[in-house]
Amino acid sequence: MGPVSHPSIRFRYNAALAVAGVIATLGGVPLLGASPYFAFVLLIPISIALWGWRAGTDADERGVEVRALFGTRLVPWSQIETLAPDGRRVQAHLANGRVITLPAVTAADLPRLVQASGTTLDGHDDPDDEGTAADREGTAADLDDATEAQ
Numbered sequence: 001m002g003p004v005s006h007p008s009i010r011f012r013y014n015a016a017l018a019v020a021g022v023i024a025t026l027g028g029v030p031l032l033g034a035s036p037y038f039a040f041v042l043l044i045p046i047s048i049a050l051w052g053w054r055a056g057t058d059a060d061e062r063g064v065e066v067r068a069l070f071g072t073r074l075v076p077w078s079q080i081e082t083l084a085p086d087g088r089r090v091q092a093h094l095a096n097g098r099v100i101t102l103p104a105v106t107a108a109d110l111p112r113l114v115q116a117s118g119t120t121l122d123g124h125d126d127p128d129d130e131g132t133a134a135d136r137e138g139t140a141a142d143l144d145d146a147t148e149a150q
């Protein structure tokens with residue numbers, strides 16, 4: 001039997017962000033009737049719509065793919081030393097000393113992110129299992145230990 005393949009896990013911002021950018025763009029179109037010099041004003045909502053649609057993080061057995069407005073970067077798991085929560089965000093600390101913020105990934109998403117690599121965190125066999133409040137408190141300490149150990 002061959003190795004088990006884990007599908008890619010996608011983390012994206014709420015689609016409402018892209019929709020809001022589209023609505024703001026449509027609302028700004030009448031400015032073009034007043035003067036074509038207002039065309040640059042439409043770049044802001046267009047950029048927000050594109051960023052909201054495109055930005056995010058994909059993770060699979062190869063590594064973590066960080067998607068931004070104008071580019072994509074694949075970071076292999078071998079280059080990631082730790083995944084650390086930083087407020088409401090998660091950062092990947094790389095072997096070369098750089099730090100990358102993972103768009104649309106929260107601390108609650110860390111078990112799913114690690115599972116995409118083909119491994120699991122201690123006490124996180126099933127990412128869909130919510131458990132009890134006492135379990136969640138214990139797993140938060142396990143998560144801290146696991147991120148420090150990496």
